[in-house]
Amino acid sequence: MSLVASTATTATAATAAAASPAAPSAAPAAAGGAGASVTATALPQATTFTQLSGLPQDTDTFGKLSGVVVHPVRTVAVHAQPGGKPAATLPAKQLGSLTWVPVVEARKGWYRVLLPSKPNHVTGWISAKGLKKARSRYRAIVKLGTRQLTVMKASKKLGTWTVAVGGPQTPTPVGRTFLLALMSPKKKTYSPLILPLGAHSQTLDTFGGGPGTVAFHGWPDRKVFGQAVTHGCVRVPARALKVLAGLPLGTPVLIAP
Known part of the structure; x- marks a missing residue:
């Protein structure tokens, strides 16, 4: 990631x-x-x-x-x-x-x-x-303990997916944050879309030349889902990424232990 x-x-x-x-x-x-x-x-x-x-x-x-x-x-x-x-x-x-x-x-x-x-x-x-x-009537909830993402529209559940979260040395930061932007890499890479959040890694001051911004994004190897292996981002399945990409910017995101 x-x-x-x-x-x-x-x-x-x-x-x-x-x-x-x-x-x-x-x-x-x-x-x-x-x-x-x-x-x-x-x-x-x-x-x-x-x-x-x-x-x-x-x-x-x-x-x-x-x-x-x-x-x-x-x-x-x-x-x-x-x-x-x-x-x-x-x-x-x-x-x-x-x-x-x-x-x-x-x-x-x-x-x-x-x-x-x-x-x-x-x-x-x-x-x-x-x-x-x-x-925004939507919200996204990440539960690090169960490694699950749930997206809600008001009281309606749009889906729950098993995801990959931060590893022991680079944990995904907890607390409430929000969808900051919707980005698409210019070159083919690990994810067709990246959705940065208003949160940063608390163990990495920088990553890949950037400020260590945590994001939702996809991943080509489905074996990672359910594991704590990322540098802080939340890797999600393709269907979950499509749902997240349709949410309004500013939508609340809660990352729970």
Whole structure:
């Protein structure tokens, strides 16, 4: 398996976000708070390639997310507290896909969202002004102990599959995260699609030239399914990969022990 390497070796699976099956339909969120768009700034970007500091951690790492997801139509400021000094920025796109992030807390005119950066479970507040808002009825649940993936649509189970997870030295990180992007390798490789998550390996600072981003992806040898042998990613059967690729970006993913 491979953790996400870099955008130089991958391309998006969808040519236009509006037409992408992984982009949720959305309506503008209620406006409020300070102006959200940011142009030029020296602040770090909240992407899968960055390490952020000065922002709150998700304290309910195994809680069920509501499914509310938001998309910044432009780069927006990320704050440690609503209306506070910006600590980072969140771009409208990353890894070739539109940025959709799940909401973990809401206040009037503000959303606290899960971010795709290191450390795992980092969150930040963004102004509701200039965001698009949607709700994903889907969620994906990975149980490391049984090495199973289940995909749900509301209360309906879309399927359960036996998968391969991280090995003893490179475990798959636990907690709640989300589908960050949908990518397709330019060259034929171990998987036709790679779905990066908003989480990183906690034992590998980098892998394959990239930041150690954990992802769902396929694998050509079915013998690996049911084993703890990966570098942190979750290898899934072809049918499971097809179902995952149809989920909206920002969809909650829970990785349980």
